Amino acid sequence: MDDIVVRLTGLTRRFGSVRAVNGLDLAIARGTTLALLGPNGAGKTTAISMMLGLTQPDAGTVTLFGRTPTEAVRAGRVGAMLQDSGVVPTATVREVVELARALYPRPLATDRILAMAGLADRAGRRLDKLSGGEAQRARFAFALSGAPDLMVLDEPTAAMDVAARQAFWAAIHRYAAEGRTVVFTTHQLPEADEFADRVVVLAAGRVVADGPPAQIRALAGGRTVTFDAAGARLEGLELLPGVRSVQVRGDRVVLTTDDADATVLALAAGHGFRNLEVSAGLETAFLTLTAAGTEH
């Protein structure tokens, strides 16, 4: 479909015995700002790296704009800001932007790039004299030089303080407002919540949740109740008090709820359960969903 910018199908990559990315299926529509959220080691960087054609998958496919990543990158449709992209430390911001512009068929004007990245007053400064947040913005400037339709950002705000972060996201928003697609990784729920319009939660290389920020926030803020599917009555679970979502993962039922006490009391009265567990918080919700998700 024309409207799908990024399509990942069964994407898998192992490092020794570690499945860094494990059967990832994802379709990202044009104009979306998508957060790939997950704890350290979830597979975010590996997924991004395969998406850009920098790491080869063991299985599965990636298409960007219906082409291979390499073709899409060569056509100037993709900009990326990676965690360890090296730059010449003694070059100035303007020099680096001009270097980047030379790589693309239809680059933006230098002053526009500098303004968009919030670096207009830092153009003559050497990269090694920038603050951490400014250096990140210089890398963003580099990434947007070619006016790419898809921008991929790996933990872009890691080195930024609150003010720098706000300025950075304002720049991203101006960029995305023109109908462009942005994919960024983060391990911070508030960042995903505030700046994305779709959040995909990755844990142990798998998607454990996918939805609008409000839905992911609810998952994080509430409680997770899990119990064995065998022997339980599954009909009507979604109607129990407090319950927001019902999933069956492997042989476990996973409920998210705003009121675990009421949910468990109603479960006991009408449904029965074995091996019930109640857990709280985003990390626990991730772990529960991940552990249950690996059983099938």
Ligand SMILES: Nc1ncnc2c1ncn2[C@@H]1O[C@H](COP(=O)(O)OP(=O)(O)OP(=O)(O)O)[C@@H](O)[C@H]1O
């Ligand atoms: N080149 C590599 N060699 C061996 N193992 C690797 C390699 N790259 C990643 N891994 C492993 O794959 C898993 C996923 O790593 P990845 O860097 O993709 O996670 P991440 O979600 O980006 O983590 P972080 O938030 O810490 O950057 C981890 O267990 C990691 O140790």
